[in-house]
Amino acid sequence: xxxxxxxxxxxxxxxxxxxxxxxxxxxxxxxxxxxxxxxxxxxxxxxxxxxxxxxxxxxxxxxxxxxxxxxxxxxxxxxxxxxxxxxxxxxxxxxxxxxxxxxxxxxxxxxxxxxxxxxxxxxxxxxxxxxxxxxxxxxxxxxxxxxxxxxxxxxxxxxxxxxxxxxxxxxxxxxxxxxxxxxxxxxxxxxxxxxxxxxxxxxxxxxxxxxxxxxxxxxxxxxxxxxxxxxxxxxxxxxxxxxxxxxxxxxxxxxxxxxxxxxxxxxxxxxxxxxxxxxxxxxxxxxxx
Amino acid sequence: xxxxxxxxxxxxxxxxxxxxxxxxxxxxxxxxxxxxxxxxxxxxxxxxxxxxxxxxxxxxxxxxxxxxxxxxxxxxxxxxxxxxxxxxxxxxxxxxxxxxxxxxxxxxxxxxxxxxxxxxxxxxxxxxxxxxxxxxxxxxxxxxxxxxxxxxxxxxxxxxxxxxxxxxxxxxxxxxxxxxxxxxxxxxxxxxxxxxxxxxxxxxxxxxxxxxxxxxxxxxxxxxxxxxxxxxxxxxxxxxxxxxxxxxxxxxxxxxxxxxxxxxxxxxxxxxxxxxxxxxxxxxxxxxx
Numbered sequence: 001x002x003x004x005x006x007x008x009x010x011x012x013x014x015x016x017x018x019x020x021x022x023x024x025x026x027x028x029x030x031x032x033x034x035x036x037x038x039x040x041x042x043x044x045x046x047x048x049x050x051x052x053x054x055x056x057x058x059x060x061x062x063x064x065x066x067x068x069x070x071x072x073x074x075x076x077x078x079x080x081x082x083x084x085x086x087x088x089x090x091x092x093x094x095x096x097x098x099x100x101x102x103x104x105x106x107x108x109x110x111x112x113x114x115x116x117x118x119x120x121x122x123x124x125x126x127x128x129x130x131x132x133x134x135x136x137x138x139x140x141x142x143x144x145x146x147x148x149x150x151x152x153x154x155x156x157x158x159x160x161x162x163x164x165x166x167x168x169x170x171x172x173x174x175x176x177x178x179x180x181x182x183x184x185x186x187x188x189x190x191x192x193x194x195x196x197x198x199x200x201x202x203x204x205x206x207x208x209x210x211x212x213x214x215x216x217x218x219x220x221x222x223x224x225x226x227x228x229x230x231x232x233x234x235x236x237x238x239x240x241x242x243x244x245x246x247x248x249x250x251x252x253x254x255x256x257x258x259x260x261x262x263x264x265x266x267x268x269x270x271x272x273x274x275x276x277x278x279x280x281x282x283x284x285x286x287x288x289x
Numbered sequence: 290x291x292x293x294x295x296x297x298x299x300x301x302x303x304x305x306x307x308x309x310x311x312x313x314x315x316x317x318x319x320x321x322x323x324x325x326x327x328x329x330x331x332x333x334x335x336x337x338x339x340x341x342x343x344x345x346x347x348x349x350x351x352x353x354x355x356x357x358x359x360x361x362x363x364x365x366x367x368x369x370x371x372x373x374x375x376x377x378x379x380x381x382x383x384x385x386x387x388x389x390x391x392x393x394x395x396x397x398x399x400x401x402x403x404x405x406x407x408x409x410x411x412x413x414x415x416x417x418x419x420x421x422x423x424x425x426x427x428x429x430x431x432x433x434x435x436x437x438x439x440x441x442x443x444x445x446x447x448x449x450x451x452x453x454x455x456x457x458x459x460x461x462x463x464x465x466x467x468x469x470x471x472x473x474x475x476x477x478x479x480x481x482x483x484x485x486x487x488x489x490x491x492x493x494x495x496x497x498x499x500x501x502x503x504x505x506x507x508x509x510x511x512x513x514x515x516x517x518x519x520x521x522x523x524x525x526x527x528x529x530x531x532x533x534x535x536x537x538x539x540x541x542x543x544x545x546x547x548x549x550x551x552x553x554x555x556x557x558x559x560x561x562x563x564x565x566x567x568x569x570x571x572x573x574x575x576x577x578x
Contacts, residue, residue, distance in 0.1 A: 118566045137571050157563055159448035159492050164574040185560055192491055192530035199488010199531070202481055203448050241481035242488070271474055274446050277407045280576045282426050285453040287569045287576065 001264065004145050006172060006207065007036035007257040008235040010248045012215030013048050020046055021073055023253065028074070031255045032081040037106070037145040039255070042213040042235075043088045043153045043176040044099070046070040049213070051178075052229050053221035054129040062092035062130075065113060071102045079108025084143040086150045088176040091115070096132040101152055101176065106144040114139045116152040117161065123184040124229050127154070138164040146171045146262055153177040156193075156210060160286065162200035166275075171262050173200060175210040180231035190232050194244070202242025205269040207260050211235045214251055240265045290553065293434050295461060295496065296325035296546040297524040299537045301504030302337050309335055310362055312542065317363070320544045321370040326395070326434040328544070331502040331524075332377045332442045332465040333388070335359040338502065340467075341518050342510035343418045351381035351419075354402060360391045368397025373432040375439045377465040380404070385421040390441055390465065395433040403428045405441040406450065412473040413518050416443070427453040435460045435551055442466040445482075445499060449575065451489035455564075460551050462489060464499040469520035479521050483533070491531025494558040496549050500524045503540055529554045 009027035013020050024041050031039045044050075046069065050058040065071055068089045078085045084106050091100035091113065099116035115134030119127045138161055140149045149165025149172070156162075156175040165173060179193060201208035214233040220226050236247040237258045246256035269275070298316035302309050313330050320328045333339075335358065339347040354360055357378045367374045373395050380389035380402065388405035404423030408416045427450055429438045438454025438461070445451075445464040454462060468482060490497035503522035509515050525536040526547045535545035558564070 117568055117571050120562060120566060122560075122562060133568060134571075138574065154566065157492065158567065159452055159488070160567070160572045160575060163448055164572065167574050167577060187557075189530075191532060195484075195487050195491040195531035197488075198484050199448070199486075199492060202484040203446065203488060241478075242484035243480060268476075271411075273409060273411060275578075277409060277443065278447065278449070278578060279406055279422065280578060282406050282423075283449045283453065283575055285427065285456050286449060286572055288456060289564075289567060289569060 002262040003259060004038070004262055005036045005257055005259045006209050006237065007031035007039045007255050008209050008211040008237060009039060009041050009255040010211055010214055010233050010235040011042065011045060011253045013045055013213055015048060017046060021070060025077055027255050028077055028083070028085065029081065031257055032083050034257050036083065036257045038084040038143065038148065040086060040174050040176060040209050040211040041088065042211045043178040044090060045213065046089060048217045048219070049178045049229065051127045051130055052124045052217060052227060053219040054126045055222050059097070059130065062090045062097040064092050065102055065110065075104055075108045075110065078104040078106060082106045084145060086174055086176065088152060097130060098134055099127065099131040099152055101150050103141045103143070103150060111141050111143065112139065114150050114152070116155060118154045118158055120154040124227060138168065140165055140168045140170045148172050148174055150174045153179065156197050159200060162204055166204035166206065170206065171266070172206055173208040177210050177212040178231065179212055180229045183227060183229065190234055194234065194236060198238055198242040198244065201238040201240065205240050205272055205274065206265060207240055208238045214253065240268060291551040292548060293327070293551055294325045294546055294548045295498050295526065296320035296328045296544050297498050297500040297526060298328060298330050298544040299500055299503055299522050299524040300331065300334060300542045302334055302502055304337060306335060310359060314366060316544050317366055317372070317374065318370065320546055321372050323546050325372065325546045327373040327432065327437065329375060329463050329465060329498050329500040330377065331500045332467040333379060334502065335378060337506045337508070338467045338518065340416045340419055341413045341506060341508040341516060343415045344511050348386070348419065351379045351386040353381050354391055354399065364393055364397045364399070367393040367395060371395045373434060375463055375465065377441060386419060387423055388416065388420040388441055390439050392430045392432070392439060400430050400432065401428065403439050403441070405444060407443045407447055409443040413516060427457065429454055429457040429459045437461050437463055439463045442468065445486050448489060451493055455493035455495065459495065460555070461495055462497040466499050466501040467520065468501055469518045472516060472518065479523055483523065483525060487527055487531040487533065490527040490529065494529050494561055494563065495554060496529055497527045503542065529557060
């Protein structure tokens with residue numbers, strides 16, 4: 001039996017970048033101590049969620065994977081603790097910039113990079129200003145402990161991302177996120193956000209882990225206009241039928257962990273017959289707008 | 290504002306076919322009286338769920354849409370009450386037979402037929418013995434009250450069905466079902482079943498209605514082997530973020546109804562940006578096994 005323990009860590013982020021790294025590291029060490037093998041941190045945890053505003057100087061935050069501080073820092077941590085760490089970062093690549101995740105395996109080496117496919121745009125989620133739509137396509141990663149799929153935040157709203165990673169052999173799905181208040185739309189998306197991902201988990205019959213940030217962040221755009229967002233945390237872990245087994249609240253900086261038997265889940269997935277009964281020849285509409 | 294009221298009716302079914310029709314009709318009349326415009330009955334409610342067993346004589350239950358009793362009966366009811374009725378039936382077509390739904394519009398005319406795309410197979414769900422995999426592809430229907438998508442039972446487990454119908458312009462999704470106990474697998478799929486569909490509703494940002502049957506049904510296959518199933522009802526209606534707004538229990542024969550403002554939901558769907566941000570060029574894996 002391949003038993004695996006996965007963890008989701010949740011933290012707030014400020015412009016004190018040293019503190020962001022050290023808080024994330026403490027949670028990773030705590031989760032590893034509890035036996036976690038793969039530990040997920042929130043999206044872009046190295047900085048505040050700068051996409052809250054369109055601000056030209058923030059374009060300079062993008063770094064290559066070789067230069068990015070968080071990736072380099074957590075390569076050493078992953079190796080020391082023997083844990084897998086998907087690290088979300090703002091990636092510079094020549095004249096383009098991506099919202100990326102470097103997958104660091106338990107030996108501290110980078111297995112590769114996934115670049116966020118779906119880029120949101122709306123008040124306080126001005127990602128189309130910063131990020132080139134990802135050019136890697138969906139990817140799965142043969143880590144030391146499991147074959148995993150990693151999407152990034154807005155990707156988690158699209159059934160296509162989850163299904164593609166499942167078809168490519170993912171056994172567990174991970175989604176770092178940065179989501180909170182909608183300062184203009186009159187909506188609280190917390191339950192909606194969870195239900196979409198519970199659907200991916202239930203429909204693909206595999207656990208799903210999402211880590212979100214917490215805290216209030218205030219920003220000022222290039223016009224000098226001020227805004228603020230409250231990130232709602234609620235990081236969670238589902239089992240293979242989509243039920244939430246562990247969840248953090250809307251404010252705490254902490255981690256959750258859950259253990260899964262991957263071979264038993266694979267047997268259940270197989271017994272259920274969904275992947276046997278797919279009919280790709282009838283899915284052409286999915287490739288249209 | 291286009292206000293619409295939708296209903297899900299839930300009933301048990303026996304080999305007293307007259308009673309099946311009259312019980313379904315009573316629920317349709319009650320739902321229409323409460324103001325429902327589109328009323329969903331369970332899958333194959335005209336008979337017991339004969340697919341519980343492989344029995345050669347049951348192949349003879351298939352009839353053309355012109356011959357099928359339930360379809361003909363409810364054409365008159367739809368016209369009298371001015372309601373839309375998707376009617377599930379076992380359809381004969383030359384030498385093939387399908388698990389089909391005829392969409393009867395509020396004037397009693399058939400808009401067309403959808404044939405179930407995904408056909409399950411497993412102990413007590415021996416549908417591959419009876420049904421040719423559907424050849425219509427997913428379809429949406431311009432009914433008097435709304436543009437609707439209708440899948441059939443096992444289709445509800447596949448994100449591709451729901452997404453395809455949403456991309457074709459569906460405003461609400463309907464799924465007649467016949468699901469209950471798993472006599473061999475050690476699992477109760479009730480919550481799993483709901484969560485997958487809540488995910489379709491949340492991910493496509495539209496209401497979803499599923500009607501399931503209730504009751505215990507005993508069958509004997511062509512070998513003389515006896516089996517029985519308990520259908521778990523729990524017919525439900527979600528709002529556009531996937532939350533369940535109405536639900537029946539595991540035993541009652543009754544209906545539920547909920548009202549929706551379709552234009553307000555369309556505005557919310559548009560504001561959320563999911564359909565704007567899809568990237569079909571990255572979804573090719575979906576068309577593979």
